[in-house]
Amino acid sequence: MNTMVEVMDKTTGAISSADLAQDRPSAATVGDVTVADPRMTCRDVDVWYGAKQAIKGVSLDIGKNEVLSMIGPSGCGKSTFLRCLNRMNDTIDGCRVTGSIKLDEQDIYDKALDPVPLRAQVGMVFQKPNPFPKSIYENVAYGPRIHGLTNNKAELDELVESSLRKAGLWNEVKDRLDQPGTGLSGGQQQRLCIARTIAVSPEVILMDEPCSALDPIATAIIEELIDELRANYSIAIVTHSMQQAARVSQRTAYFHLGDLIEVGETNQIFTNPQHRLTEDYITGRFG
Amino acid sequence: MNNPADTTPPRRAIDIVNASLKRRYARERRFRWLGATAVTLGMVFVVLLFADIILKGYTAFQQTYIQLPIELAAATIDPDGTRDPATLARADYMKLIREALREQFPEVRDRRDRRRLNSMISVGAPDLLRERVMADPALIGTTQELWILADDDIDMLVKGYIDRNAPESDRRVSDQMIGWINRLEAEGRVAKRFNTIFFTHGTSREPELAGIAGALMGSFYTLALTFLLSFPIGVGAALYLEEFAPKNRWTDLIEVNVNNLAAVPSIVFGLLGLAVFIGFFGVPRSTPLVAALVMTLMTLPTIIIASRVALKSVPPSIREAALGVGASPLQTQFHHVLPLALPGILTGSIIGMARALGETAPLLMIGMIAFIVDIPKGFTDAATVLPVQIFLWADSPERGFVERTSAAIIVLLAFLFVMNLAAVLLRRRFERRW
Numbered sequence: 001m002n003t004m005v006e007v008m009d010k011t012t013g014a015i016s017s018a019d020l021a022q023d024r025p026s027a028a029t030v031g032d033v034t035v036a037d038p039r040m041t042c043r044d045v046d047v048w049y050g051a052k053q054a055i056k057g058v059s060l061d062i063g064k065n066e067v068l069s070m071i072g073p074s075g076c077g078k079s080t081f082l083r084c085l086n087r088m089n090d091t092i093d094g095c096r097v098t099g100s101i102k103l104d105e106q107d108i109y110d111k112a113l114d115p116v117p118l119r120a121q122v123g124m125v126f127q128k129p130n131p132f133p134k135s136i137y138e139n140v141a142y143g144p145r146i147h148g149l150t151n152n153k154a155e156l157d158e159l160v161e162s163s164l165r166k167a168g169l170w171n172e173v174k175d176r177l178d179q180p181g182t183g184l185s186g187g188q189q190q191r192l193c194i195a196r197t198i199a200v201s202p203e204v205i206l207m208d209e210p211c212s213a214l215d216p217i218a219t220a221i222i223e224e225l226i227d228e229l230r231a232n233y234s235i236a237i238v239t240h241s242m243q244q245a246a247r248v249s250q251r252t253a254y255f256h257l258g259d260l261i262e263v264g265e266t267n268q269i270f271t272n273p274q275h276r277l278t279e280d281y282i283t284g285r286f287g
Numbered sequence: 288m289n290n291p292a293d294t295t296p297p298r299r300a301i302d303i304v305n306a307s308l309k310r311r312y313a314r315e316r317r318f319r320w321l322g323a324t325a326v327t328l329g330m331v332f333v334v335l336l337f338a339d340i341i342l343k344g345y346t347a348f349q350q351t352y353i354q355l356p357i358e359l360a361a362a363t364i365d366p367d368g369t370r371d372p373a374t375l376a377r378a379d380y381m382k383l384i385r386e387a388l389r390e391q392f393p394e395v396r397d398r399r400d401r402r403r404l405n406s407m408i409s410v411g412a413p414d415l416l417r418e419r420v421m422a423d424p425a426l427i428g429t430t431q432e433l434w435i436l437a438d439d440d441i442d443m444l445v446k447g448y449i450d451r452n453a454p455e456s457d458r459r460v461s462d463q464m465i466g467w468i469n470r471l472e473a474e475g476r477v478a479k480r481f482n483t484i485f486f487t488h489g490t491s492r493e494p495e496l497a498g499i500a501g502a503l504m505g506s507f508y509t510l511a512l513t514f515l516l517s518f519p520i521g522v523g524a525a526l527y528l529e530e531f532a533p534k535n536r537w538t539d540l541i542e543v544n545v546n547n548l549a550a551v552p553s554i555v556f557g558l559l560g561l562a563v564f565i566g567f568f569g570v571p572r573s574t575p576l577v578a579a580l581v582m583t584l585m586t587l588p589t590i591i592i593a594s595r596v597a598l599k600s601v602p603p604s605i606r607e608a609a610l611g612v613g614a615s616p617l618q619t620q621f622h623h624v625l626p627l628a629l630p631g632i633l634t635g636s637i638i639g640m641a642r643a644l645g646e647t648a649p650l651l652m653i654g655m656i657a658f659i660v661d662i663p664k665g666f667t668d669a670a671t672v673l674p675v676q677i678f679l680w681a682d683s684p685e686r687g688f689v690e691r692t693s694a695a696i697i698v699l700l701a702f703l704f705v706m707n708l709a710a711v712l713l714r715r716r717f718e719r720r721w
C-alpha cells in the first residue's frame with residue numbers, strides 16, 4: 001500500500017492544477033490517458049490470476065497511427081495488460097479480466113464477441129520468435145488462408161510477398177520460401193513473425209518485447225519497420241529498453257506493480273517525468 | 288567468533304571438496320558398475336530366451352515329405368471324363384496314395400502292416416493332392432513323382448526328435464517303420480521341404496497340418512479394428528482433456544481414473560467384455576469384433592496417456608502463435624499442435640497395439656480359446672489370435688506341437704519387432720524441431 005500513498009502524495013504535490021482539473025478516468029495515473037483519436041480505449045481494467053491481482057484499475061487509450069510504448073520493472077504487468085487487448089489471456093486458466101476494453105466502440109469482452117476475428121483485427125508479436133515449424137511461405141500464408149482473405153494462389157503469393165517486404169525480410173528469403181521458418185536466424189524469425197501478423201491486415205499490432213532476443217542491427221531493422229507500420233496501424237509495444245521506447249514511440253506508459261503510474265508524450269516522460277516512481281525508473285535508480 | 292582462542296585458520300572450501308572427492312568418485316564407479324551389470328544380465332536373459340525359442344522352433348519351418356510316383360488314374364479321379372470340379376473334389380485320393388505306397392513296398396501284404404505303412408502318410412495328404420489335381424486337371428491320367436506330406440511321427444523321426452536307438456517300446460515309431468523310412472531315405476525319397484502349410488492353414492489336431500494362418504488373420508482383424516476404434520477415440524479424448532476441458536474436479540477425477548485403468552490387469556477387461564459386450568449387447572463370442580472391443584478398452588488408457596504427454600510437450604508458443612493470427616482453437620489443434628504431437632501419439636499407440644497383439648488372458652474370457660480350423664474372413668467369423676494359438680499348442684501333448692509353438696512365438700516376436708521398428712521409424716519421420 002506504500003505505492004498508493006506515494007501516488008497520492010505525488011498527485012497532490014507535484015501535479016499542476018490544470019492536470020487536476022481534468023476529468024481523468026483513473027485517479028491514480030499521472031498524465032492524460034486519453035487521446036483525441038482513439039483506436040482502443042481501456043477503462044478501469046483489473047486482471048486477476050486466481051486471487052492475485054496483476055493489473056489494478058488501468059485506463060489507457062491507444063490512438064490511431066500511434067506507437068504507444070509500455071515500460072516498467074519486470075513483473076509489473078506489461079505483458080498481462082497487452083494480452084488483454086486481444087483476449088490472449090482467455091487461454092490462461094484462472095485469469096479474469098474486468099473493466100471495459102473497446103476497439104472502435106466495440107467492447108471486446110462482450111459475451112457475444114468472438115475472440116477469433118478479434119485476434120485477426122488485433123495482431124500480436126511475441127517476445128520469443130515463434131514461427132510455425134513449417135515453410136517460410138506457409139508461415140505467412142497461414143493467417144490469410146484460414147480467414148479466406150485471398151481468392152487464388154496468385155493473390156496469396158502476392159500477399160505473402162508484400163507482407164515479407166513490409167517486414168523487411170523479402171530480399172533475404174525470396175529464394176528459399178519453401179524452407180522451414182525455424183531455420184532462420186533469431187532476428188529473421190522475429191521479422192517472419194511480424195510478416196505473419198501483418199499478413200492478416202490487423203488494425204492494431206501488439207508487440208511484447210519484440211527485440212529482446214535480437215542484436216542491435218536486427219533491432220534497428222525492426223524499429224524502422226515499426227516506424228513505417230505506424231502509417232497504417234496502431235501499435236502497442238512493451239519494451240525494457242528506454243532508448244527503444246524513446247526512438248519508436250509517440251506516447252509512453254509507465255507501469256509499476258500493476259498500476260499505471262504515468263502516461264504522456266514520450267519526450268515529456270523521458271525529459272520531465274511527473275511522478276517520482278517514473279523518474280526513479282528512467283534515471284535507473286531501480287528496476 | 289566470540290572466542291578469541293579460536294585462531295585456527297579457516298579451511299578453504301576447495302580442501303573440503305577434495306576431501307570428499309574420492310568418496311564421490313567411488314560412489315559413481317559403484318553406480319556405473321551396478322548399471323552395467325543390470326544391463327548385461329538383461330541382455331544375457333534376452334539372448335538365452337531368443338536362442339531357446341529359435342533353436343526349438345526353427346525346425347517347424349521345414350516339413351518332411353515322401354516322394355511317391357502317383358498314378359493319377361482317370362478311372363479313379365474322373366470316371367466320366369467330364370473334368371467336373373464336383374467330381375474331381377469327390378474322388379478318393381487316399382486310394383491313389385496308398386496304391387503308390389504299396390508299389391514301393393510290394394512285400395508288405397499283411398493287413399495290419401499295410402495299415403501301419405499307410406499311417407506314415409498324413410491324413411491331410413489326400414486333400415493336398417486334391418488341391419493339386421484340381422488346380423491342374425491336365426495331370427489326370429499321368430503318373431507323377433509327387434511329394435506327399437508325411438505323418439507327424441515320421442516328421443519327428445526324420446528331424447531327429449525321436450531317438451532311433453531307444454528301445455522300441457519307448458518310441459512312437461516302430462522298428463518296422465524305421466526300416467521302411469531308412470529304405471525310402473536311401474532311395475532319396477524322403478526330404479524336408481519348406482513348410483508352406485504352417486503359413487497357409489488354420490490349426491488342426493494333426494501337427495503336420497496345423498498352421499498359423501487362422502490365428503494370424505484373427506490377430507489381423509482384431510488389431511485392425513482395435514486400432515480403428517482406439518486411435519481416434521483415444522486421441523480425441525486426450526485432445527479434449529488436454530486442450531478443451533475445463534480444469535475442475537471432474538476432469539481431475541477422469542484423469543485419475545484413466546491412469547488407474549492403465550494399470551488394471553487385462554483379465555478384468557476380459558470379464559467386462561464377457562458381461563457387457565457378449566452378455567448385454569449380444570455381440571457374437573469368439574469373434575474379432577468382440578476381441579477388438581475388449582482390446583480397445585484395454586489400449587485406450589495407454590493411448591490417452593501417451594497422447595496427453597505428447598500434446599503437453601508441444602511448446603505453448605506454437606498455440607499462441609496460431610491463436611494470435613486468429614486461428615480458432617480447433618484449427619490451432621489440428622493445424623499445429625496435433626502434427627507436432629503426432630510422433631509421440633503414434634509411438635504410444637503402436638506400443639498399445641503391440642501389447643494388444645500379445646494379449647491372451649482377456650481373450651480367453653470371451654471365447655477366443657475355441658478350436659477353430661477355418662481361417663476367418665471377416666470381423667464376425669469365429670477366430671482365434673496368435674498368442675492364444677500359442678497357448679493352445681503349448682498345451683497339446685504331440686511332440687510336433689512343441690516346435691510349432693516355438694515357431695509361432697518366433698512369428699509373434701517378429702511382428703512385435705516390426706511394430707516397434709515402425710514406431711521408431713515413424714517417430715523419426717515425423718519428428719520436427721522447433
Ligand SMILES: Nc1ncnc2c1ncn2[C@@H]1O[C@H](COP(=O)(O)OP(=O)(O)OP(=O)(O)O)[C@@H](O)[C@H]1O
Pocket residue numbers: 049054072073074075076077078079080081092
Ligand atoms: N499465467 C500466470 N499465472 C499467474 N500469475 C501470472 C501469470 N502470468 C503472469 N503472472 C503474474 O502477473 C504479474 C505480471 O506479469 P507480467 O508477465 O504481465 O509482467 P511483465 O511486466 O510482462 O514482466 P516482464 O517485463 O518480466 O515480462 C507477475 O507478478 C506475474 O508473476
Ligand SMILES: [Mg+2]
Pocket residue numbers: 078079080208
Ligand atoms: Mg512480459
